[in-house]
Structures are given as structure tokens and as C-alpha cells.
Amino acid sequence: MTMDVHQLQAKLREHQSAMFQQGFLDDQFSQLQKLQDESTPDFVLEVVTMFFDDSENLLKNMARCLEQVPADFKQIDAYAHQYKGSSASVGAARVKSVCATFRTFCETKNLDGCMRCLQQLQQEYSLLKNSLQYLFRLQKDIKASGGSFS
Numbered sequence: 201m202t203m204d205v206h207q208l209q210a211k212l213r214e215h216q217s218a219m220f221q222q223g224f225l226d227d228q229f230s231q232l233q234k235l236q237d238e239s240t241p242d243f244v245l246e247v248v249t250m251f252f253d254d255s256e257n258l259l260k261n262m263a264r265c266l267e268q269v270p271a272d273f274k275q276i277d278a279y280a281h282q283y284k285g286s287s288a289s290v291g292a293a294r295v296k297s298v299c300a301t302f303r304t305f306c307e308t309k310n311l312d313g314c315m316r317c318l319q320q321l322q323q324e325y326s327l328l329k330n331s332l333q334y335l336f337r338l339q340k341d342i343k344a345s346g347g348s349f350s
Contacts, residue, residue, distance in 0.1 A: 204345055205342060205345040205346065205347035206347075208338055208341050208342045208345065208347065209342060209347060209349060211338055212335065212338040212339065212342060212349055215331075215334060215335055215338060216335060219331055219332075219335070223293050223294050224292070224293065224294055224327070224328050224331060225291045225292065225293060226291045226293040227291065228288065228289065228290065228291030229290060229291030229292075230291070231291070232244050232247055232290065232291065245336055247289075247290060248290055248332055248336075251286060251287070251289075251290045251292070252329060254283075254286045255283070255286070255287075255295075255325050255329075258279050258282060258283045258286070259283075259318070259321060259322055259325065261279050262276055262279045262280070262283075262318055262321075263318060265279070266311070266314055266315060266318060271309075271311055271314065273306045273307075273309050273314070274306075276302075276306050276314060277303055277306035277307070280299050280302040280303045280306060280317075281299075281303060283295070283299050283321070284296055284299035284300060284303070287299060292328055294324045294328070295321065295324050295325055295328060298317055298320050298321050298324055299321070301313075301317055302314065302317035302318070302321065305317055
């Protein structure tokens with residue numbers, strides 16, 4: 201193994217611990233990683249990819265509901281509830297937290313609050329997605345160099 205693999209492994213560890221420190225991920229993500237083994241080498245990638253697809257659909261649907269006059273708070277709340285569950289299942293802590301706030305604004309039918317939450321969700325999701333894609337890219341490079349990661 202070359203020094204490159206060790207550098208990549210160090211980068212991966214650093215990036216992943218930063219994601220935890222910055223609150224992007226919580227222990228649920230670690231639990232997912234523990235379920236990945238030789239027989240399911242892409243388990244985490246597959247679960248997170250489904251989360252990405254879910255996220256994009258839910259964000260689109262929420263935006264559509266908020267544009268309606270009057271806004272359908274009951275439906276938006278249902279989407280926020282679904283998104284909260286989906287983000288909790290992959291350990292997306294910051295997304296989950298914004299969803300909880302979103303639901304509070306839905307209950308009080310606060311349109312401005314909901315609009316702000318939607319923007320914040322889109323931003324948090326985008327940051328998380330970029331960060332996780334970088335993590336998976338590092339893992340792929342490590343594998344391609346004959347190294348392993350845990």
C-alpha cells in the first residue's frame with residue numbers, strides 16, 4: 201500500500217469526524233455503517249442514495265404546498281413528519297432538527313416560519329449531500345487504491 205492510501209484514510213477519518221462535530225450526522229449514521237459488511241459493501245451508499253431521492257421529492261412537494269393559496273399546512277406537516285423520520289433513519293441530525301421546527305410552524309399555521317424552514321431545509325440538505333458525496337468519493341478512492349476503511 202502506498203502513502204496515498206494512508207493519506208486518503210486520514211482524510212476520510214477527518215472528514216467524517218468533522219461531520220459529526222458540526223452536527224450533520226448523529227449516532228444513527230454510525231449504526232448504519234456497522235450494518236455494512238463484505239456481503240453488503242454498498243449498504244450505506246444505497247440507504248443514503250434513497251434518502252437523497254426522498255429528500256428531493258419531499259422538498260419539491262413542500263415547496264408546492266407552500267405556494268398554494270391558502271397553504272395546505274396539514275399536508276406540509278405530513279411531509280415534514282415524513283422527512284423527519286427519513287432523516288432520523290440515516291442520522292441526518294441537522295435536517296431532522298429543522299423538520300421538528302417546521303412542524304411547529306405548521307401547527308401554528310405560520311407561513312413565514314414555514315417559508316424560512318423550507319429554505320433552511322434546502323440549505324441543510326444541500327450541505328449534507330455535498331459532504332456525504334465527498335465521504336463516499338473518498339471511500340471509493342481508498343477501495344480503488346487497495347485500502348480499506350471502517
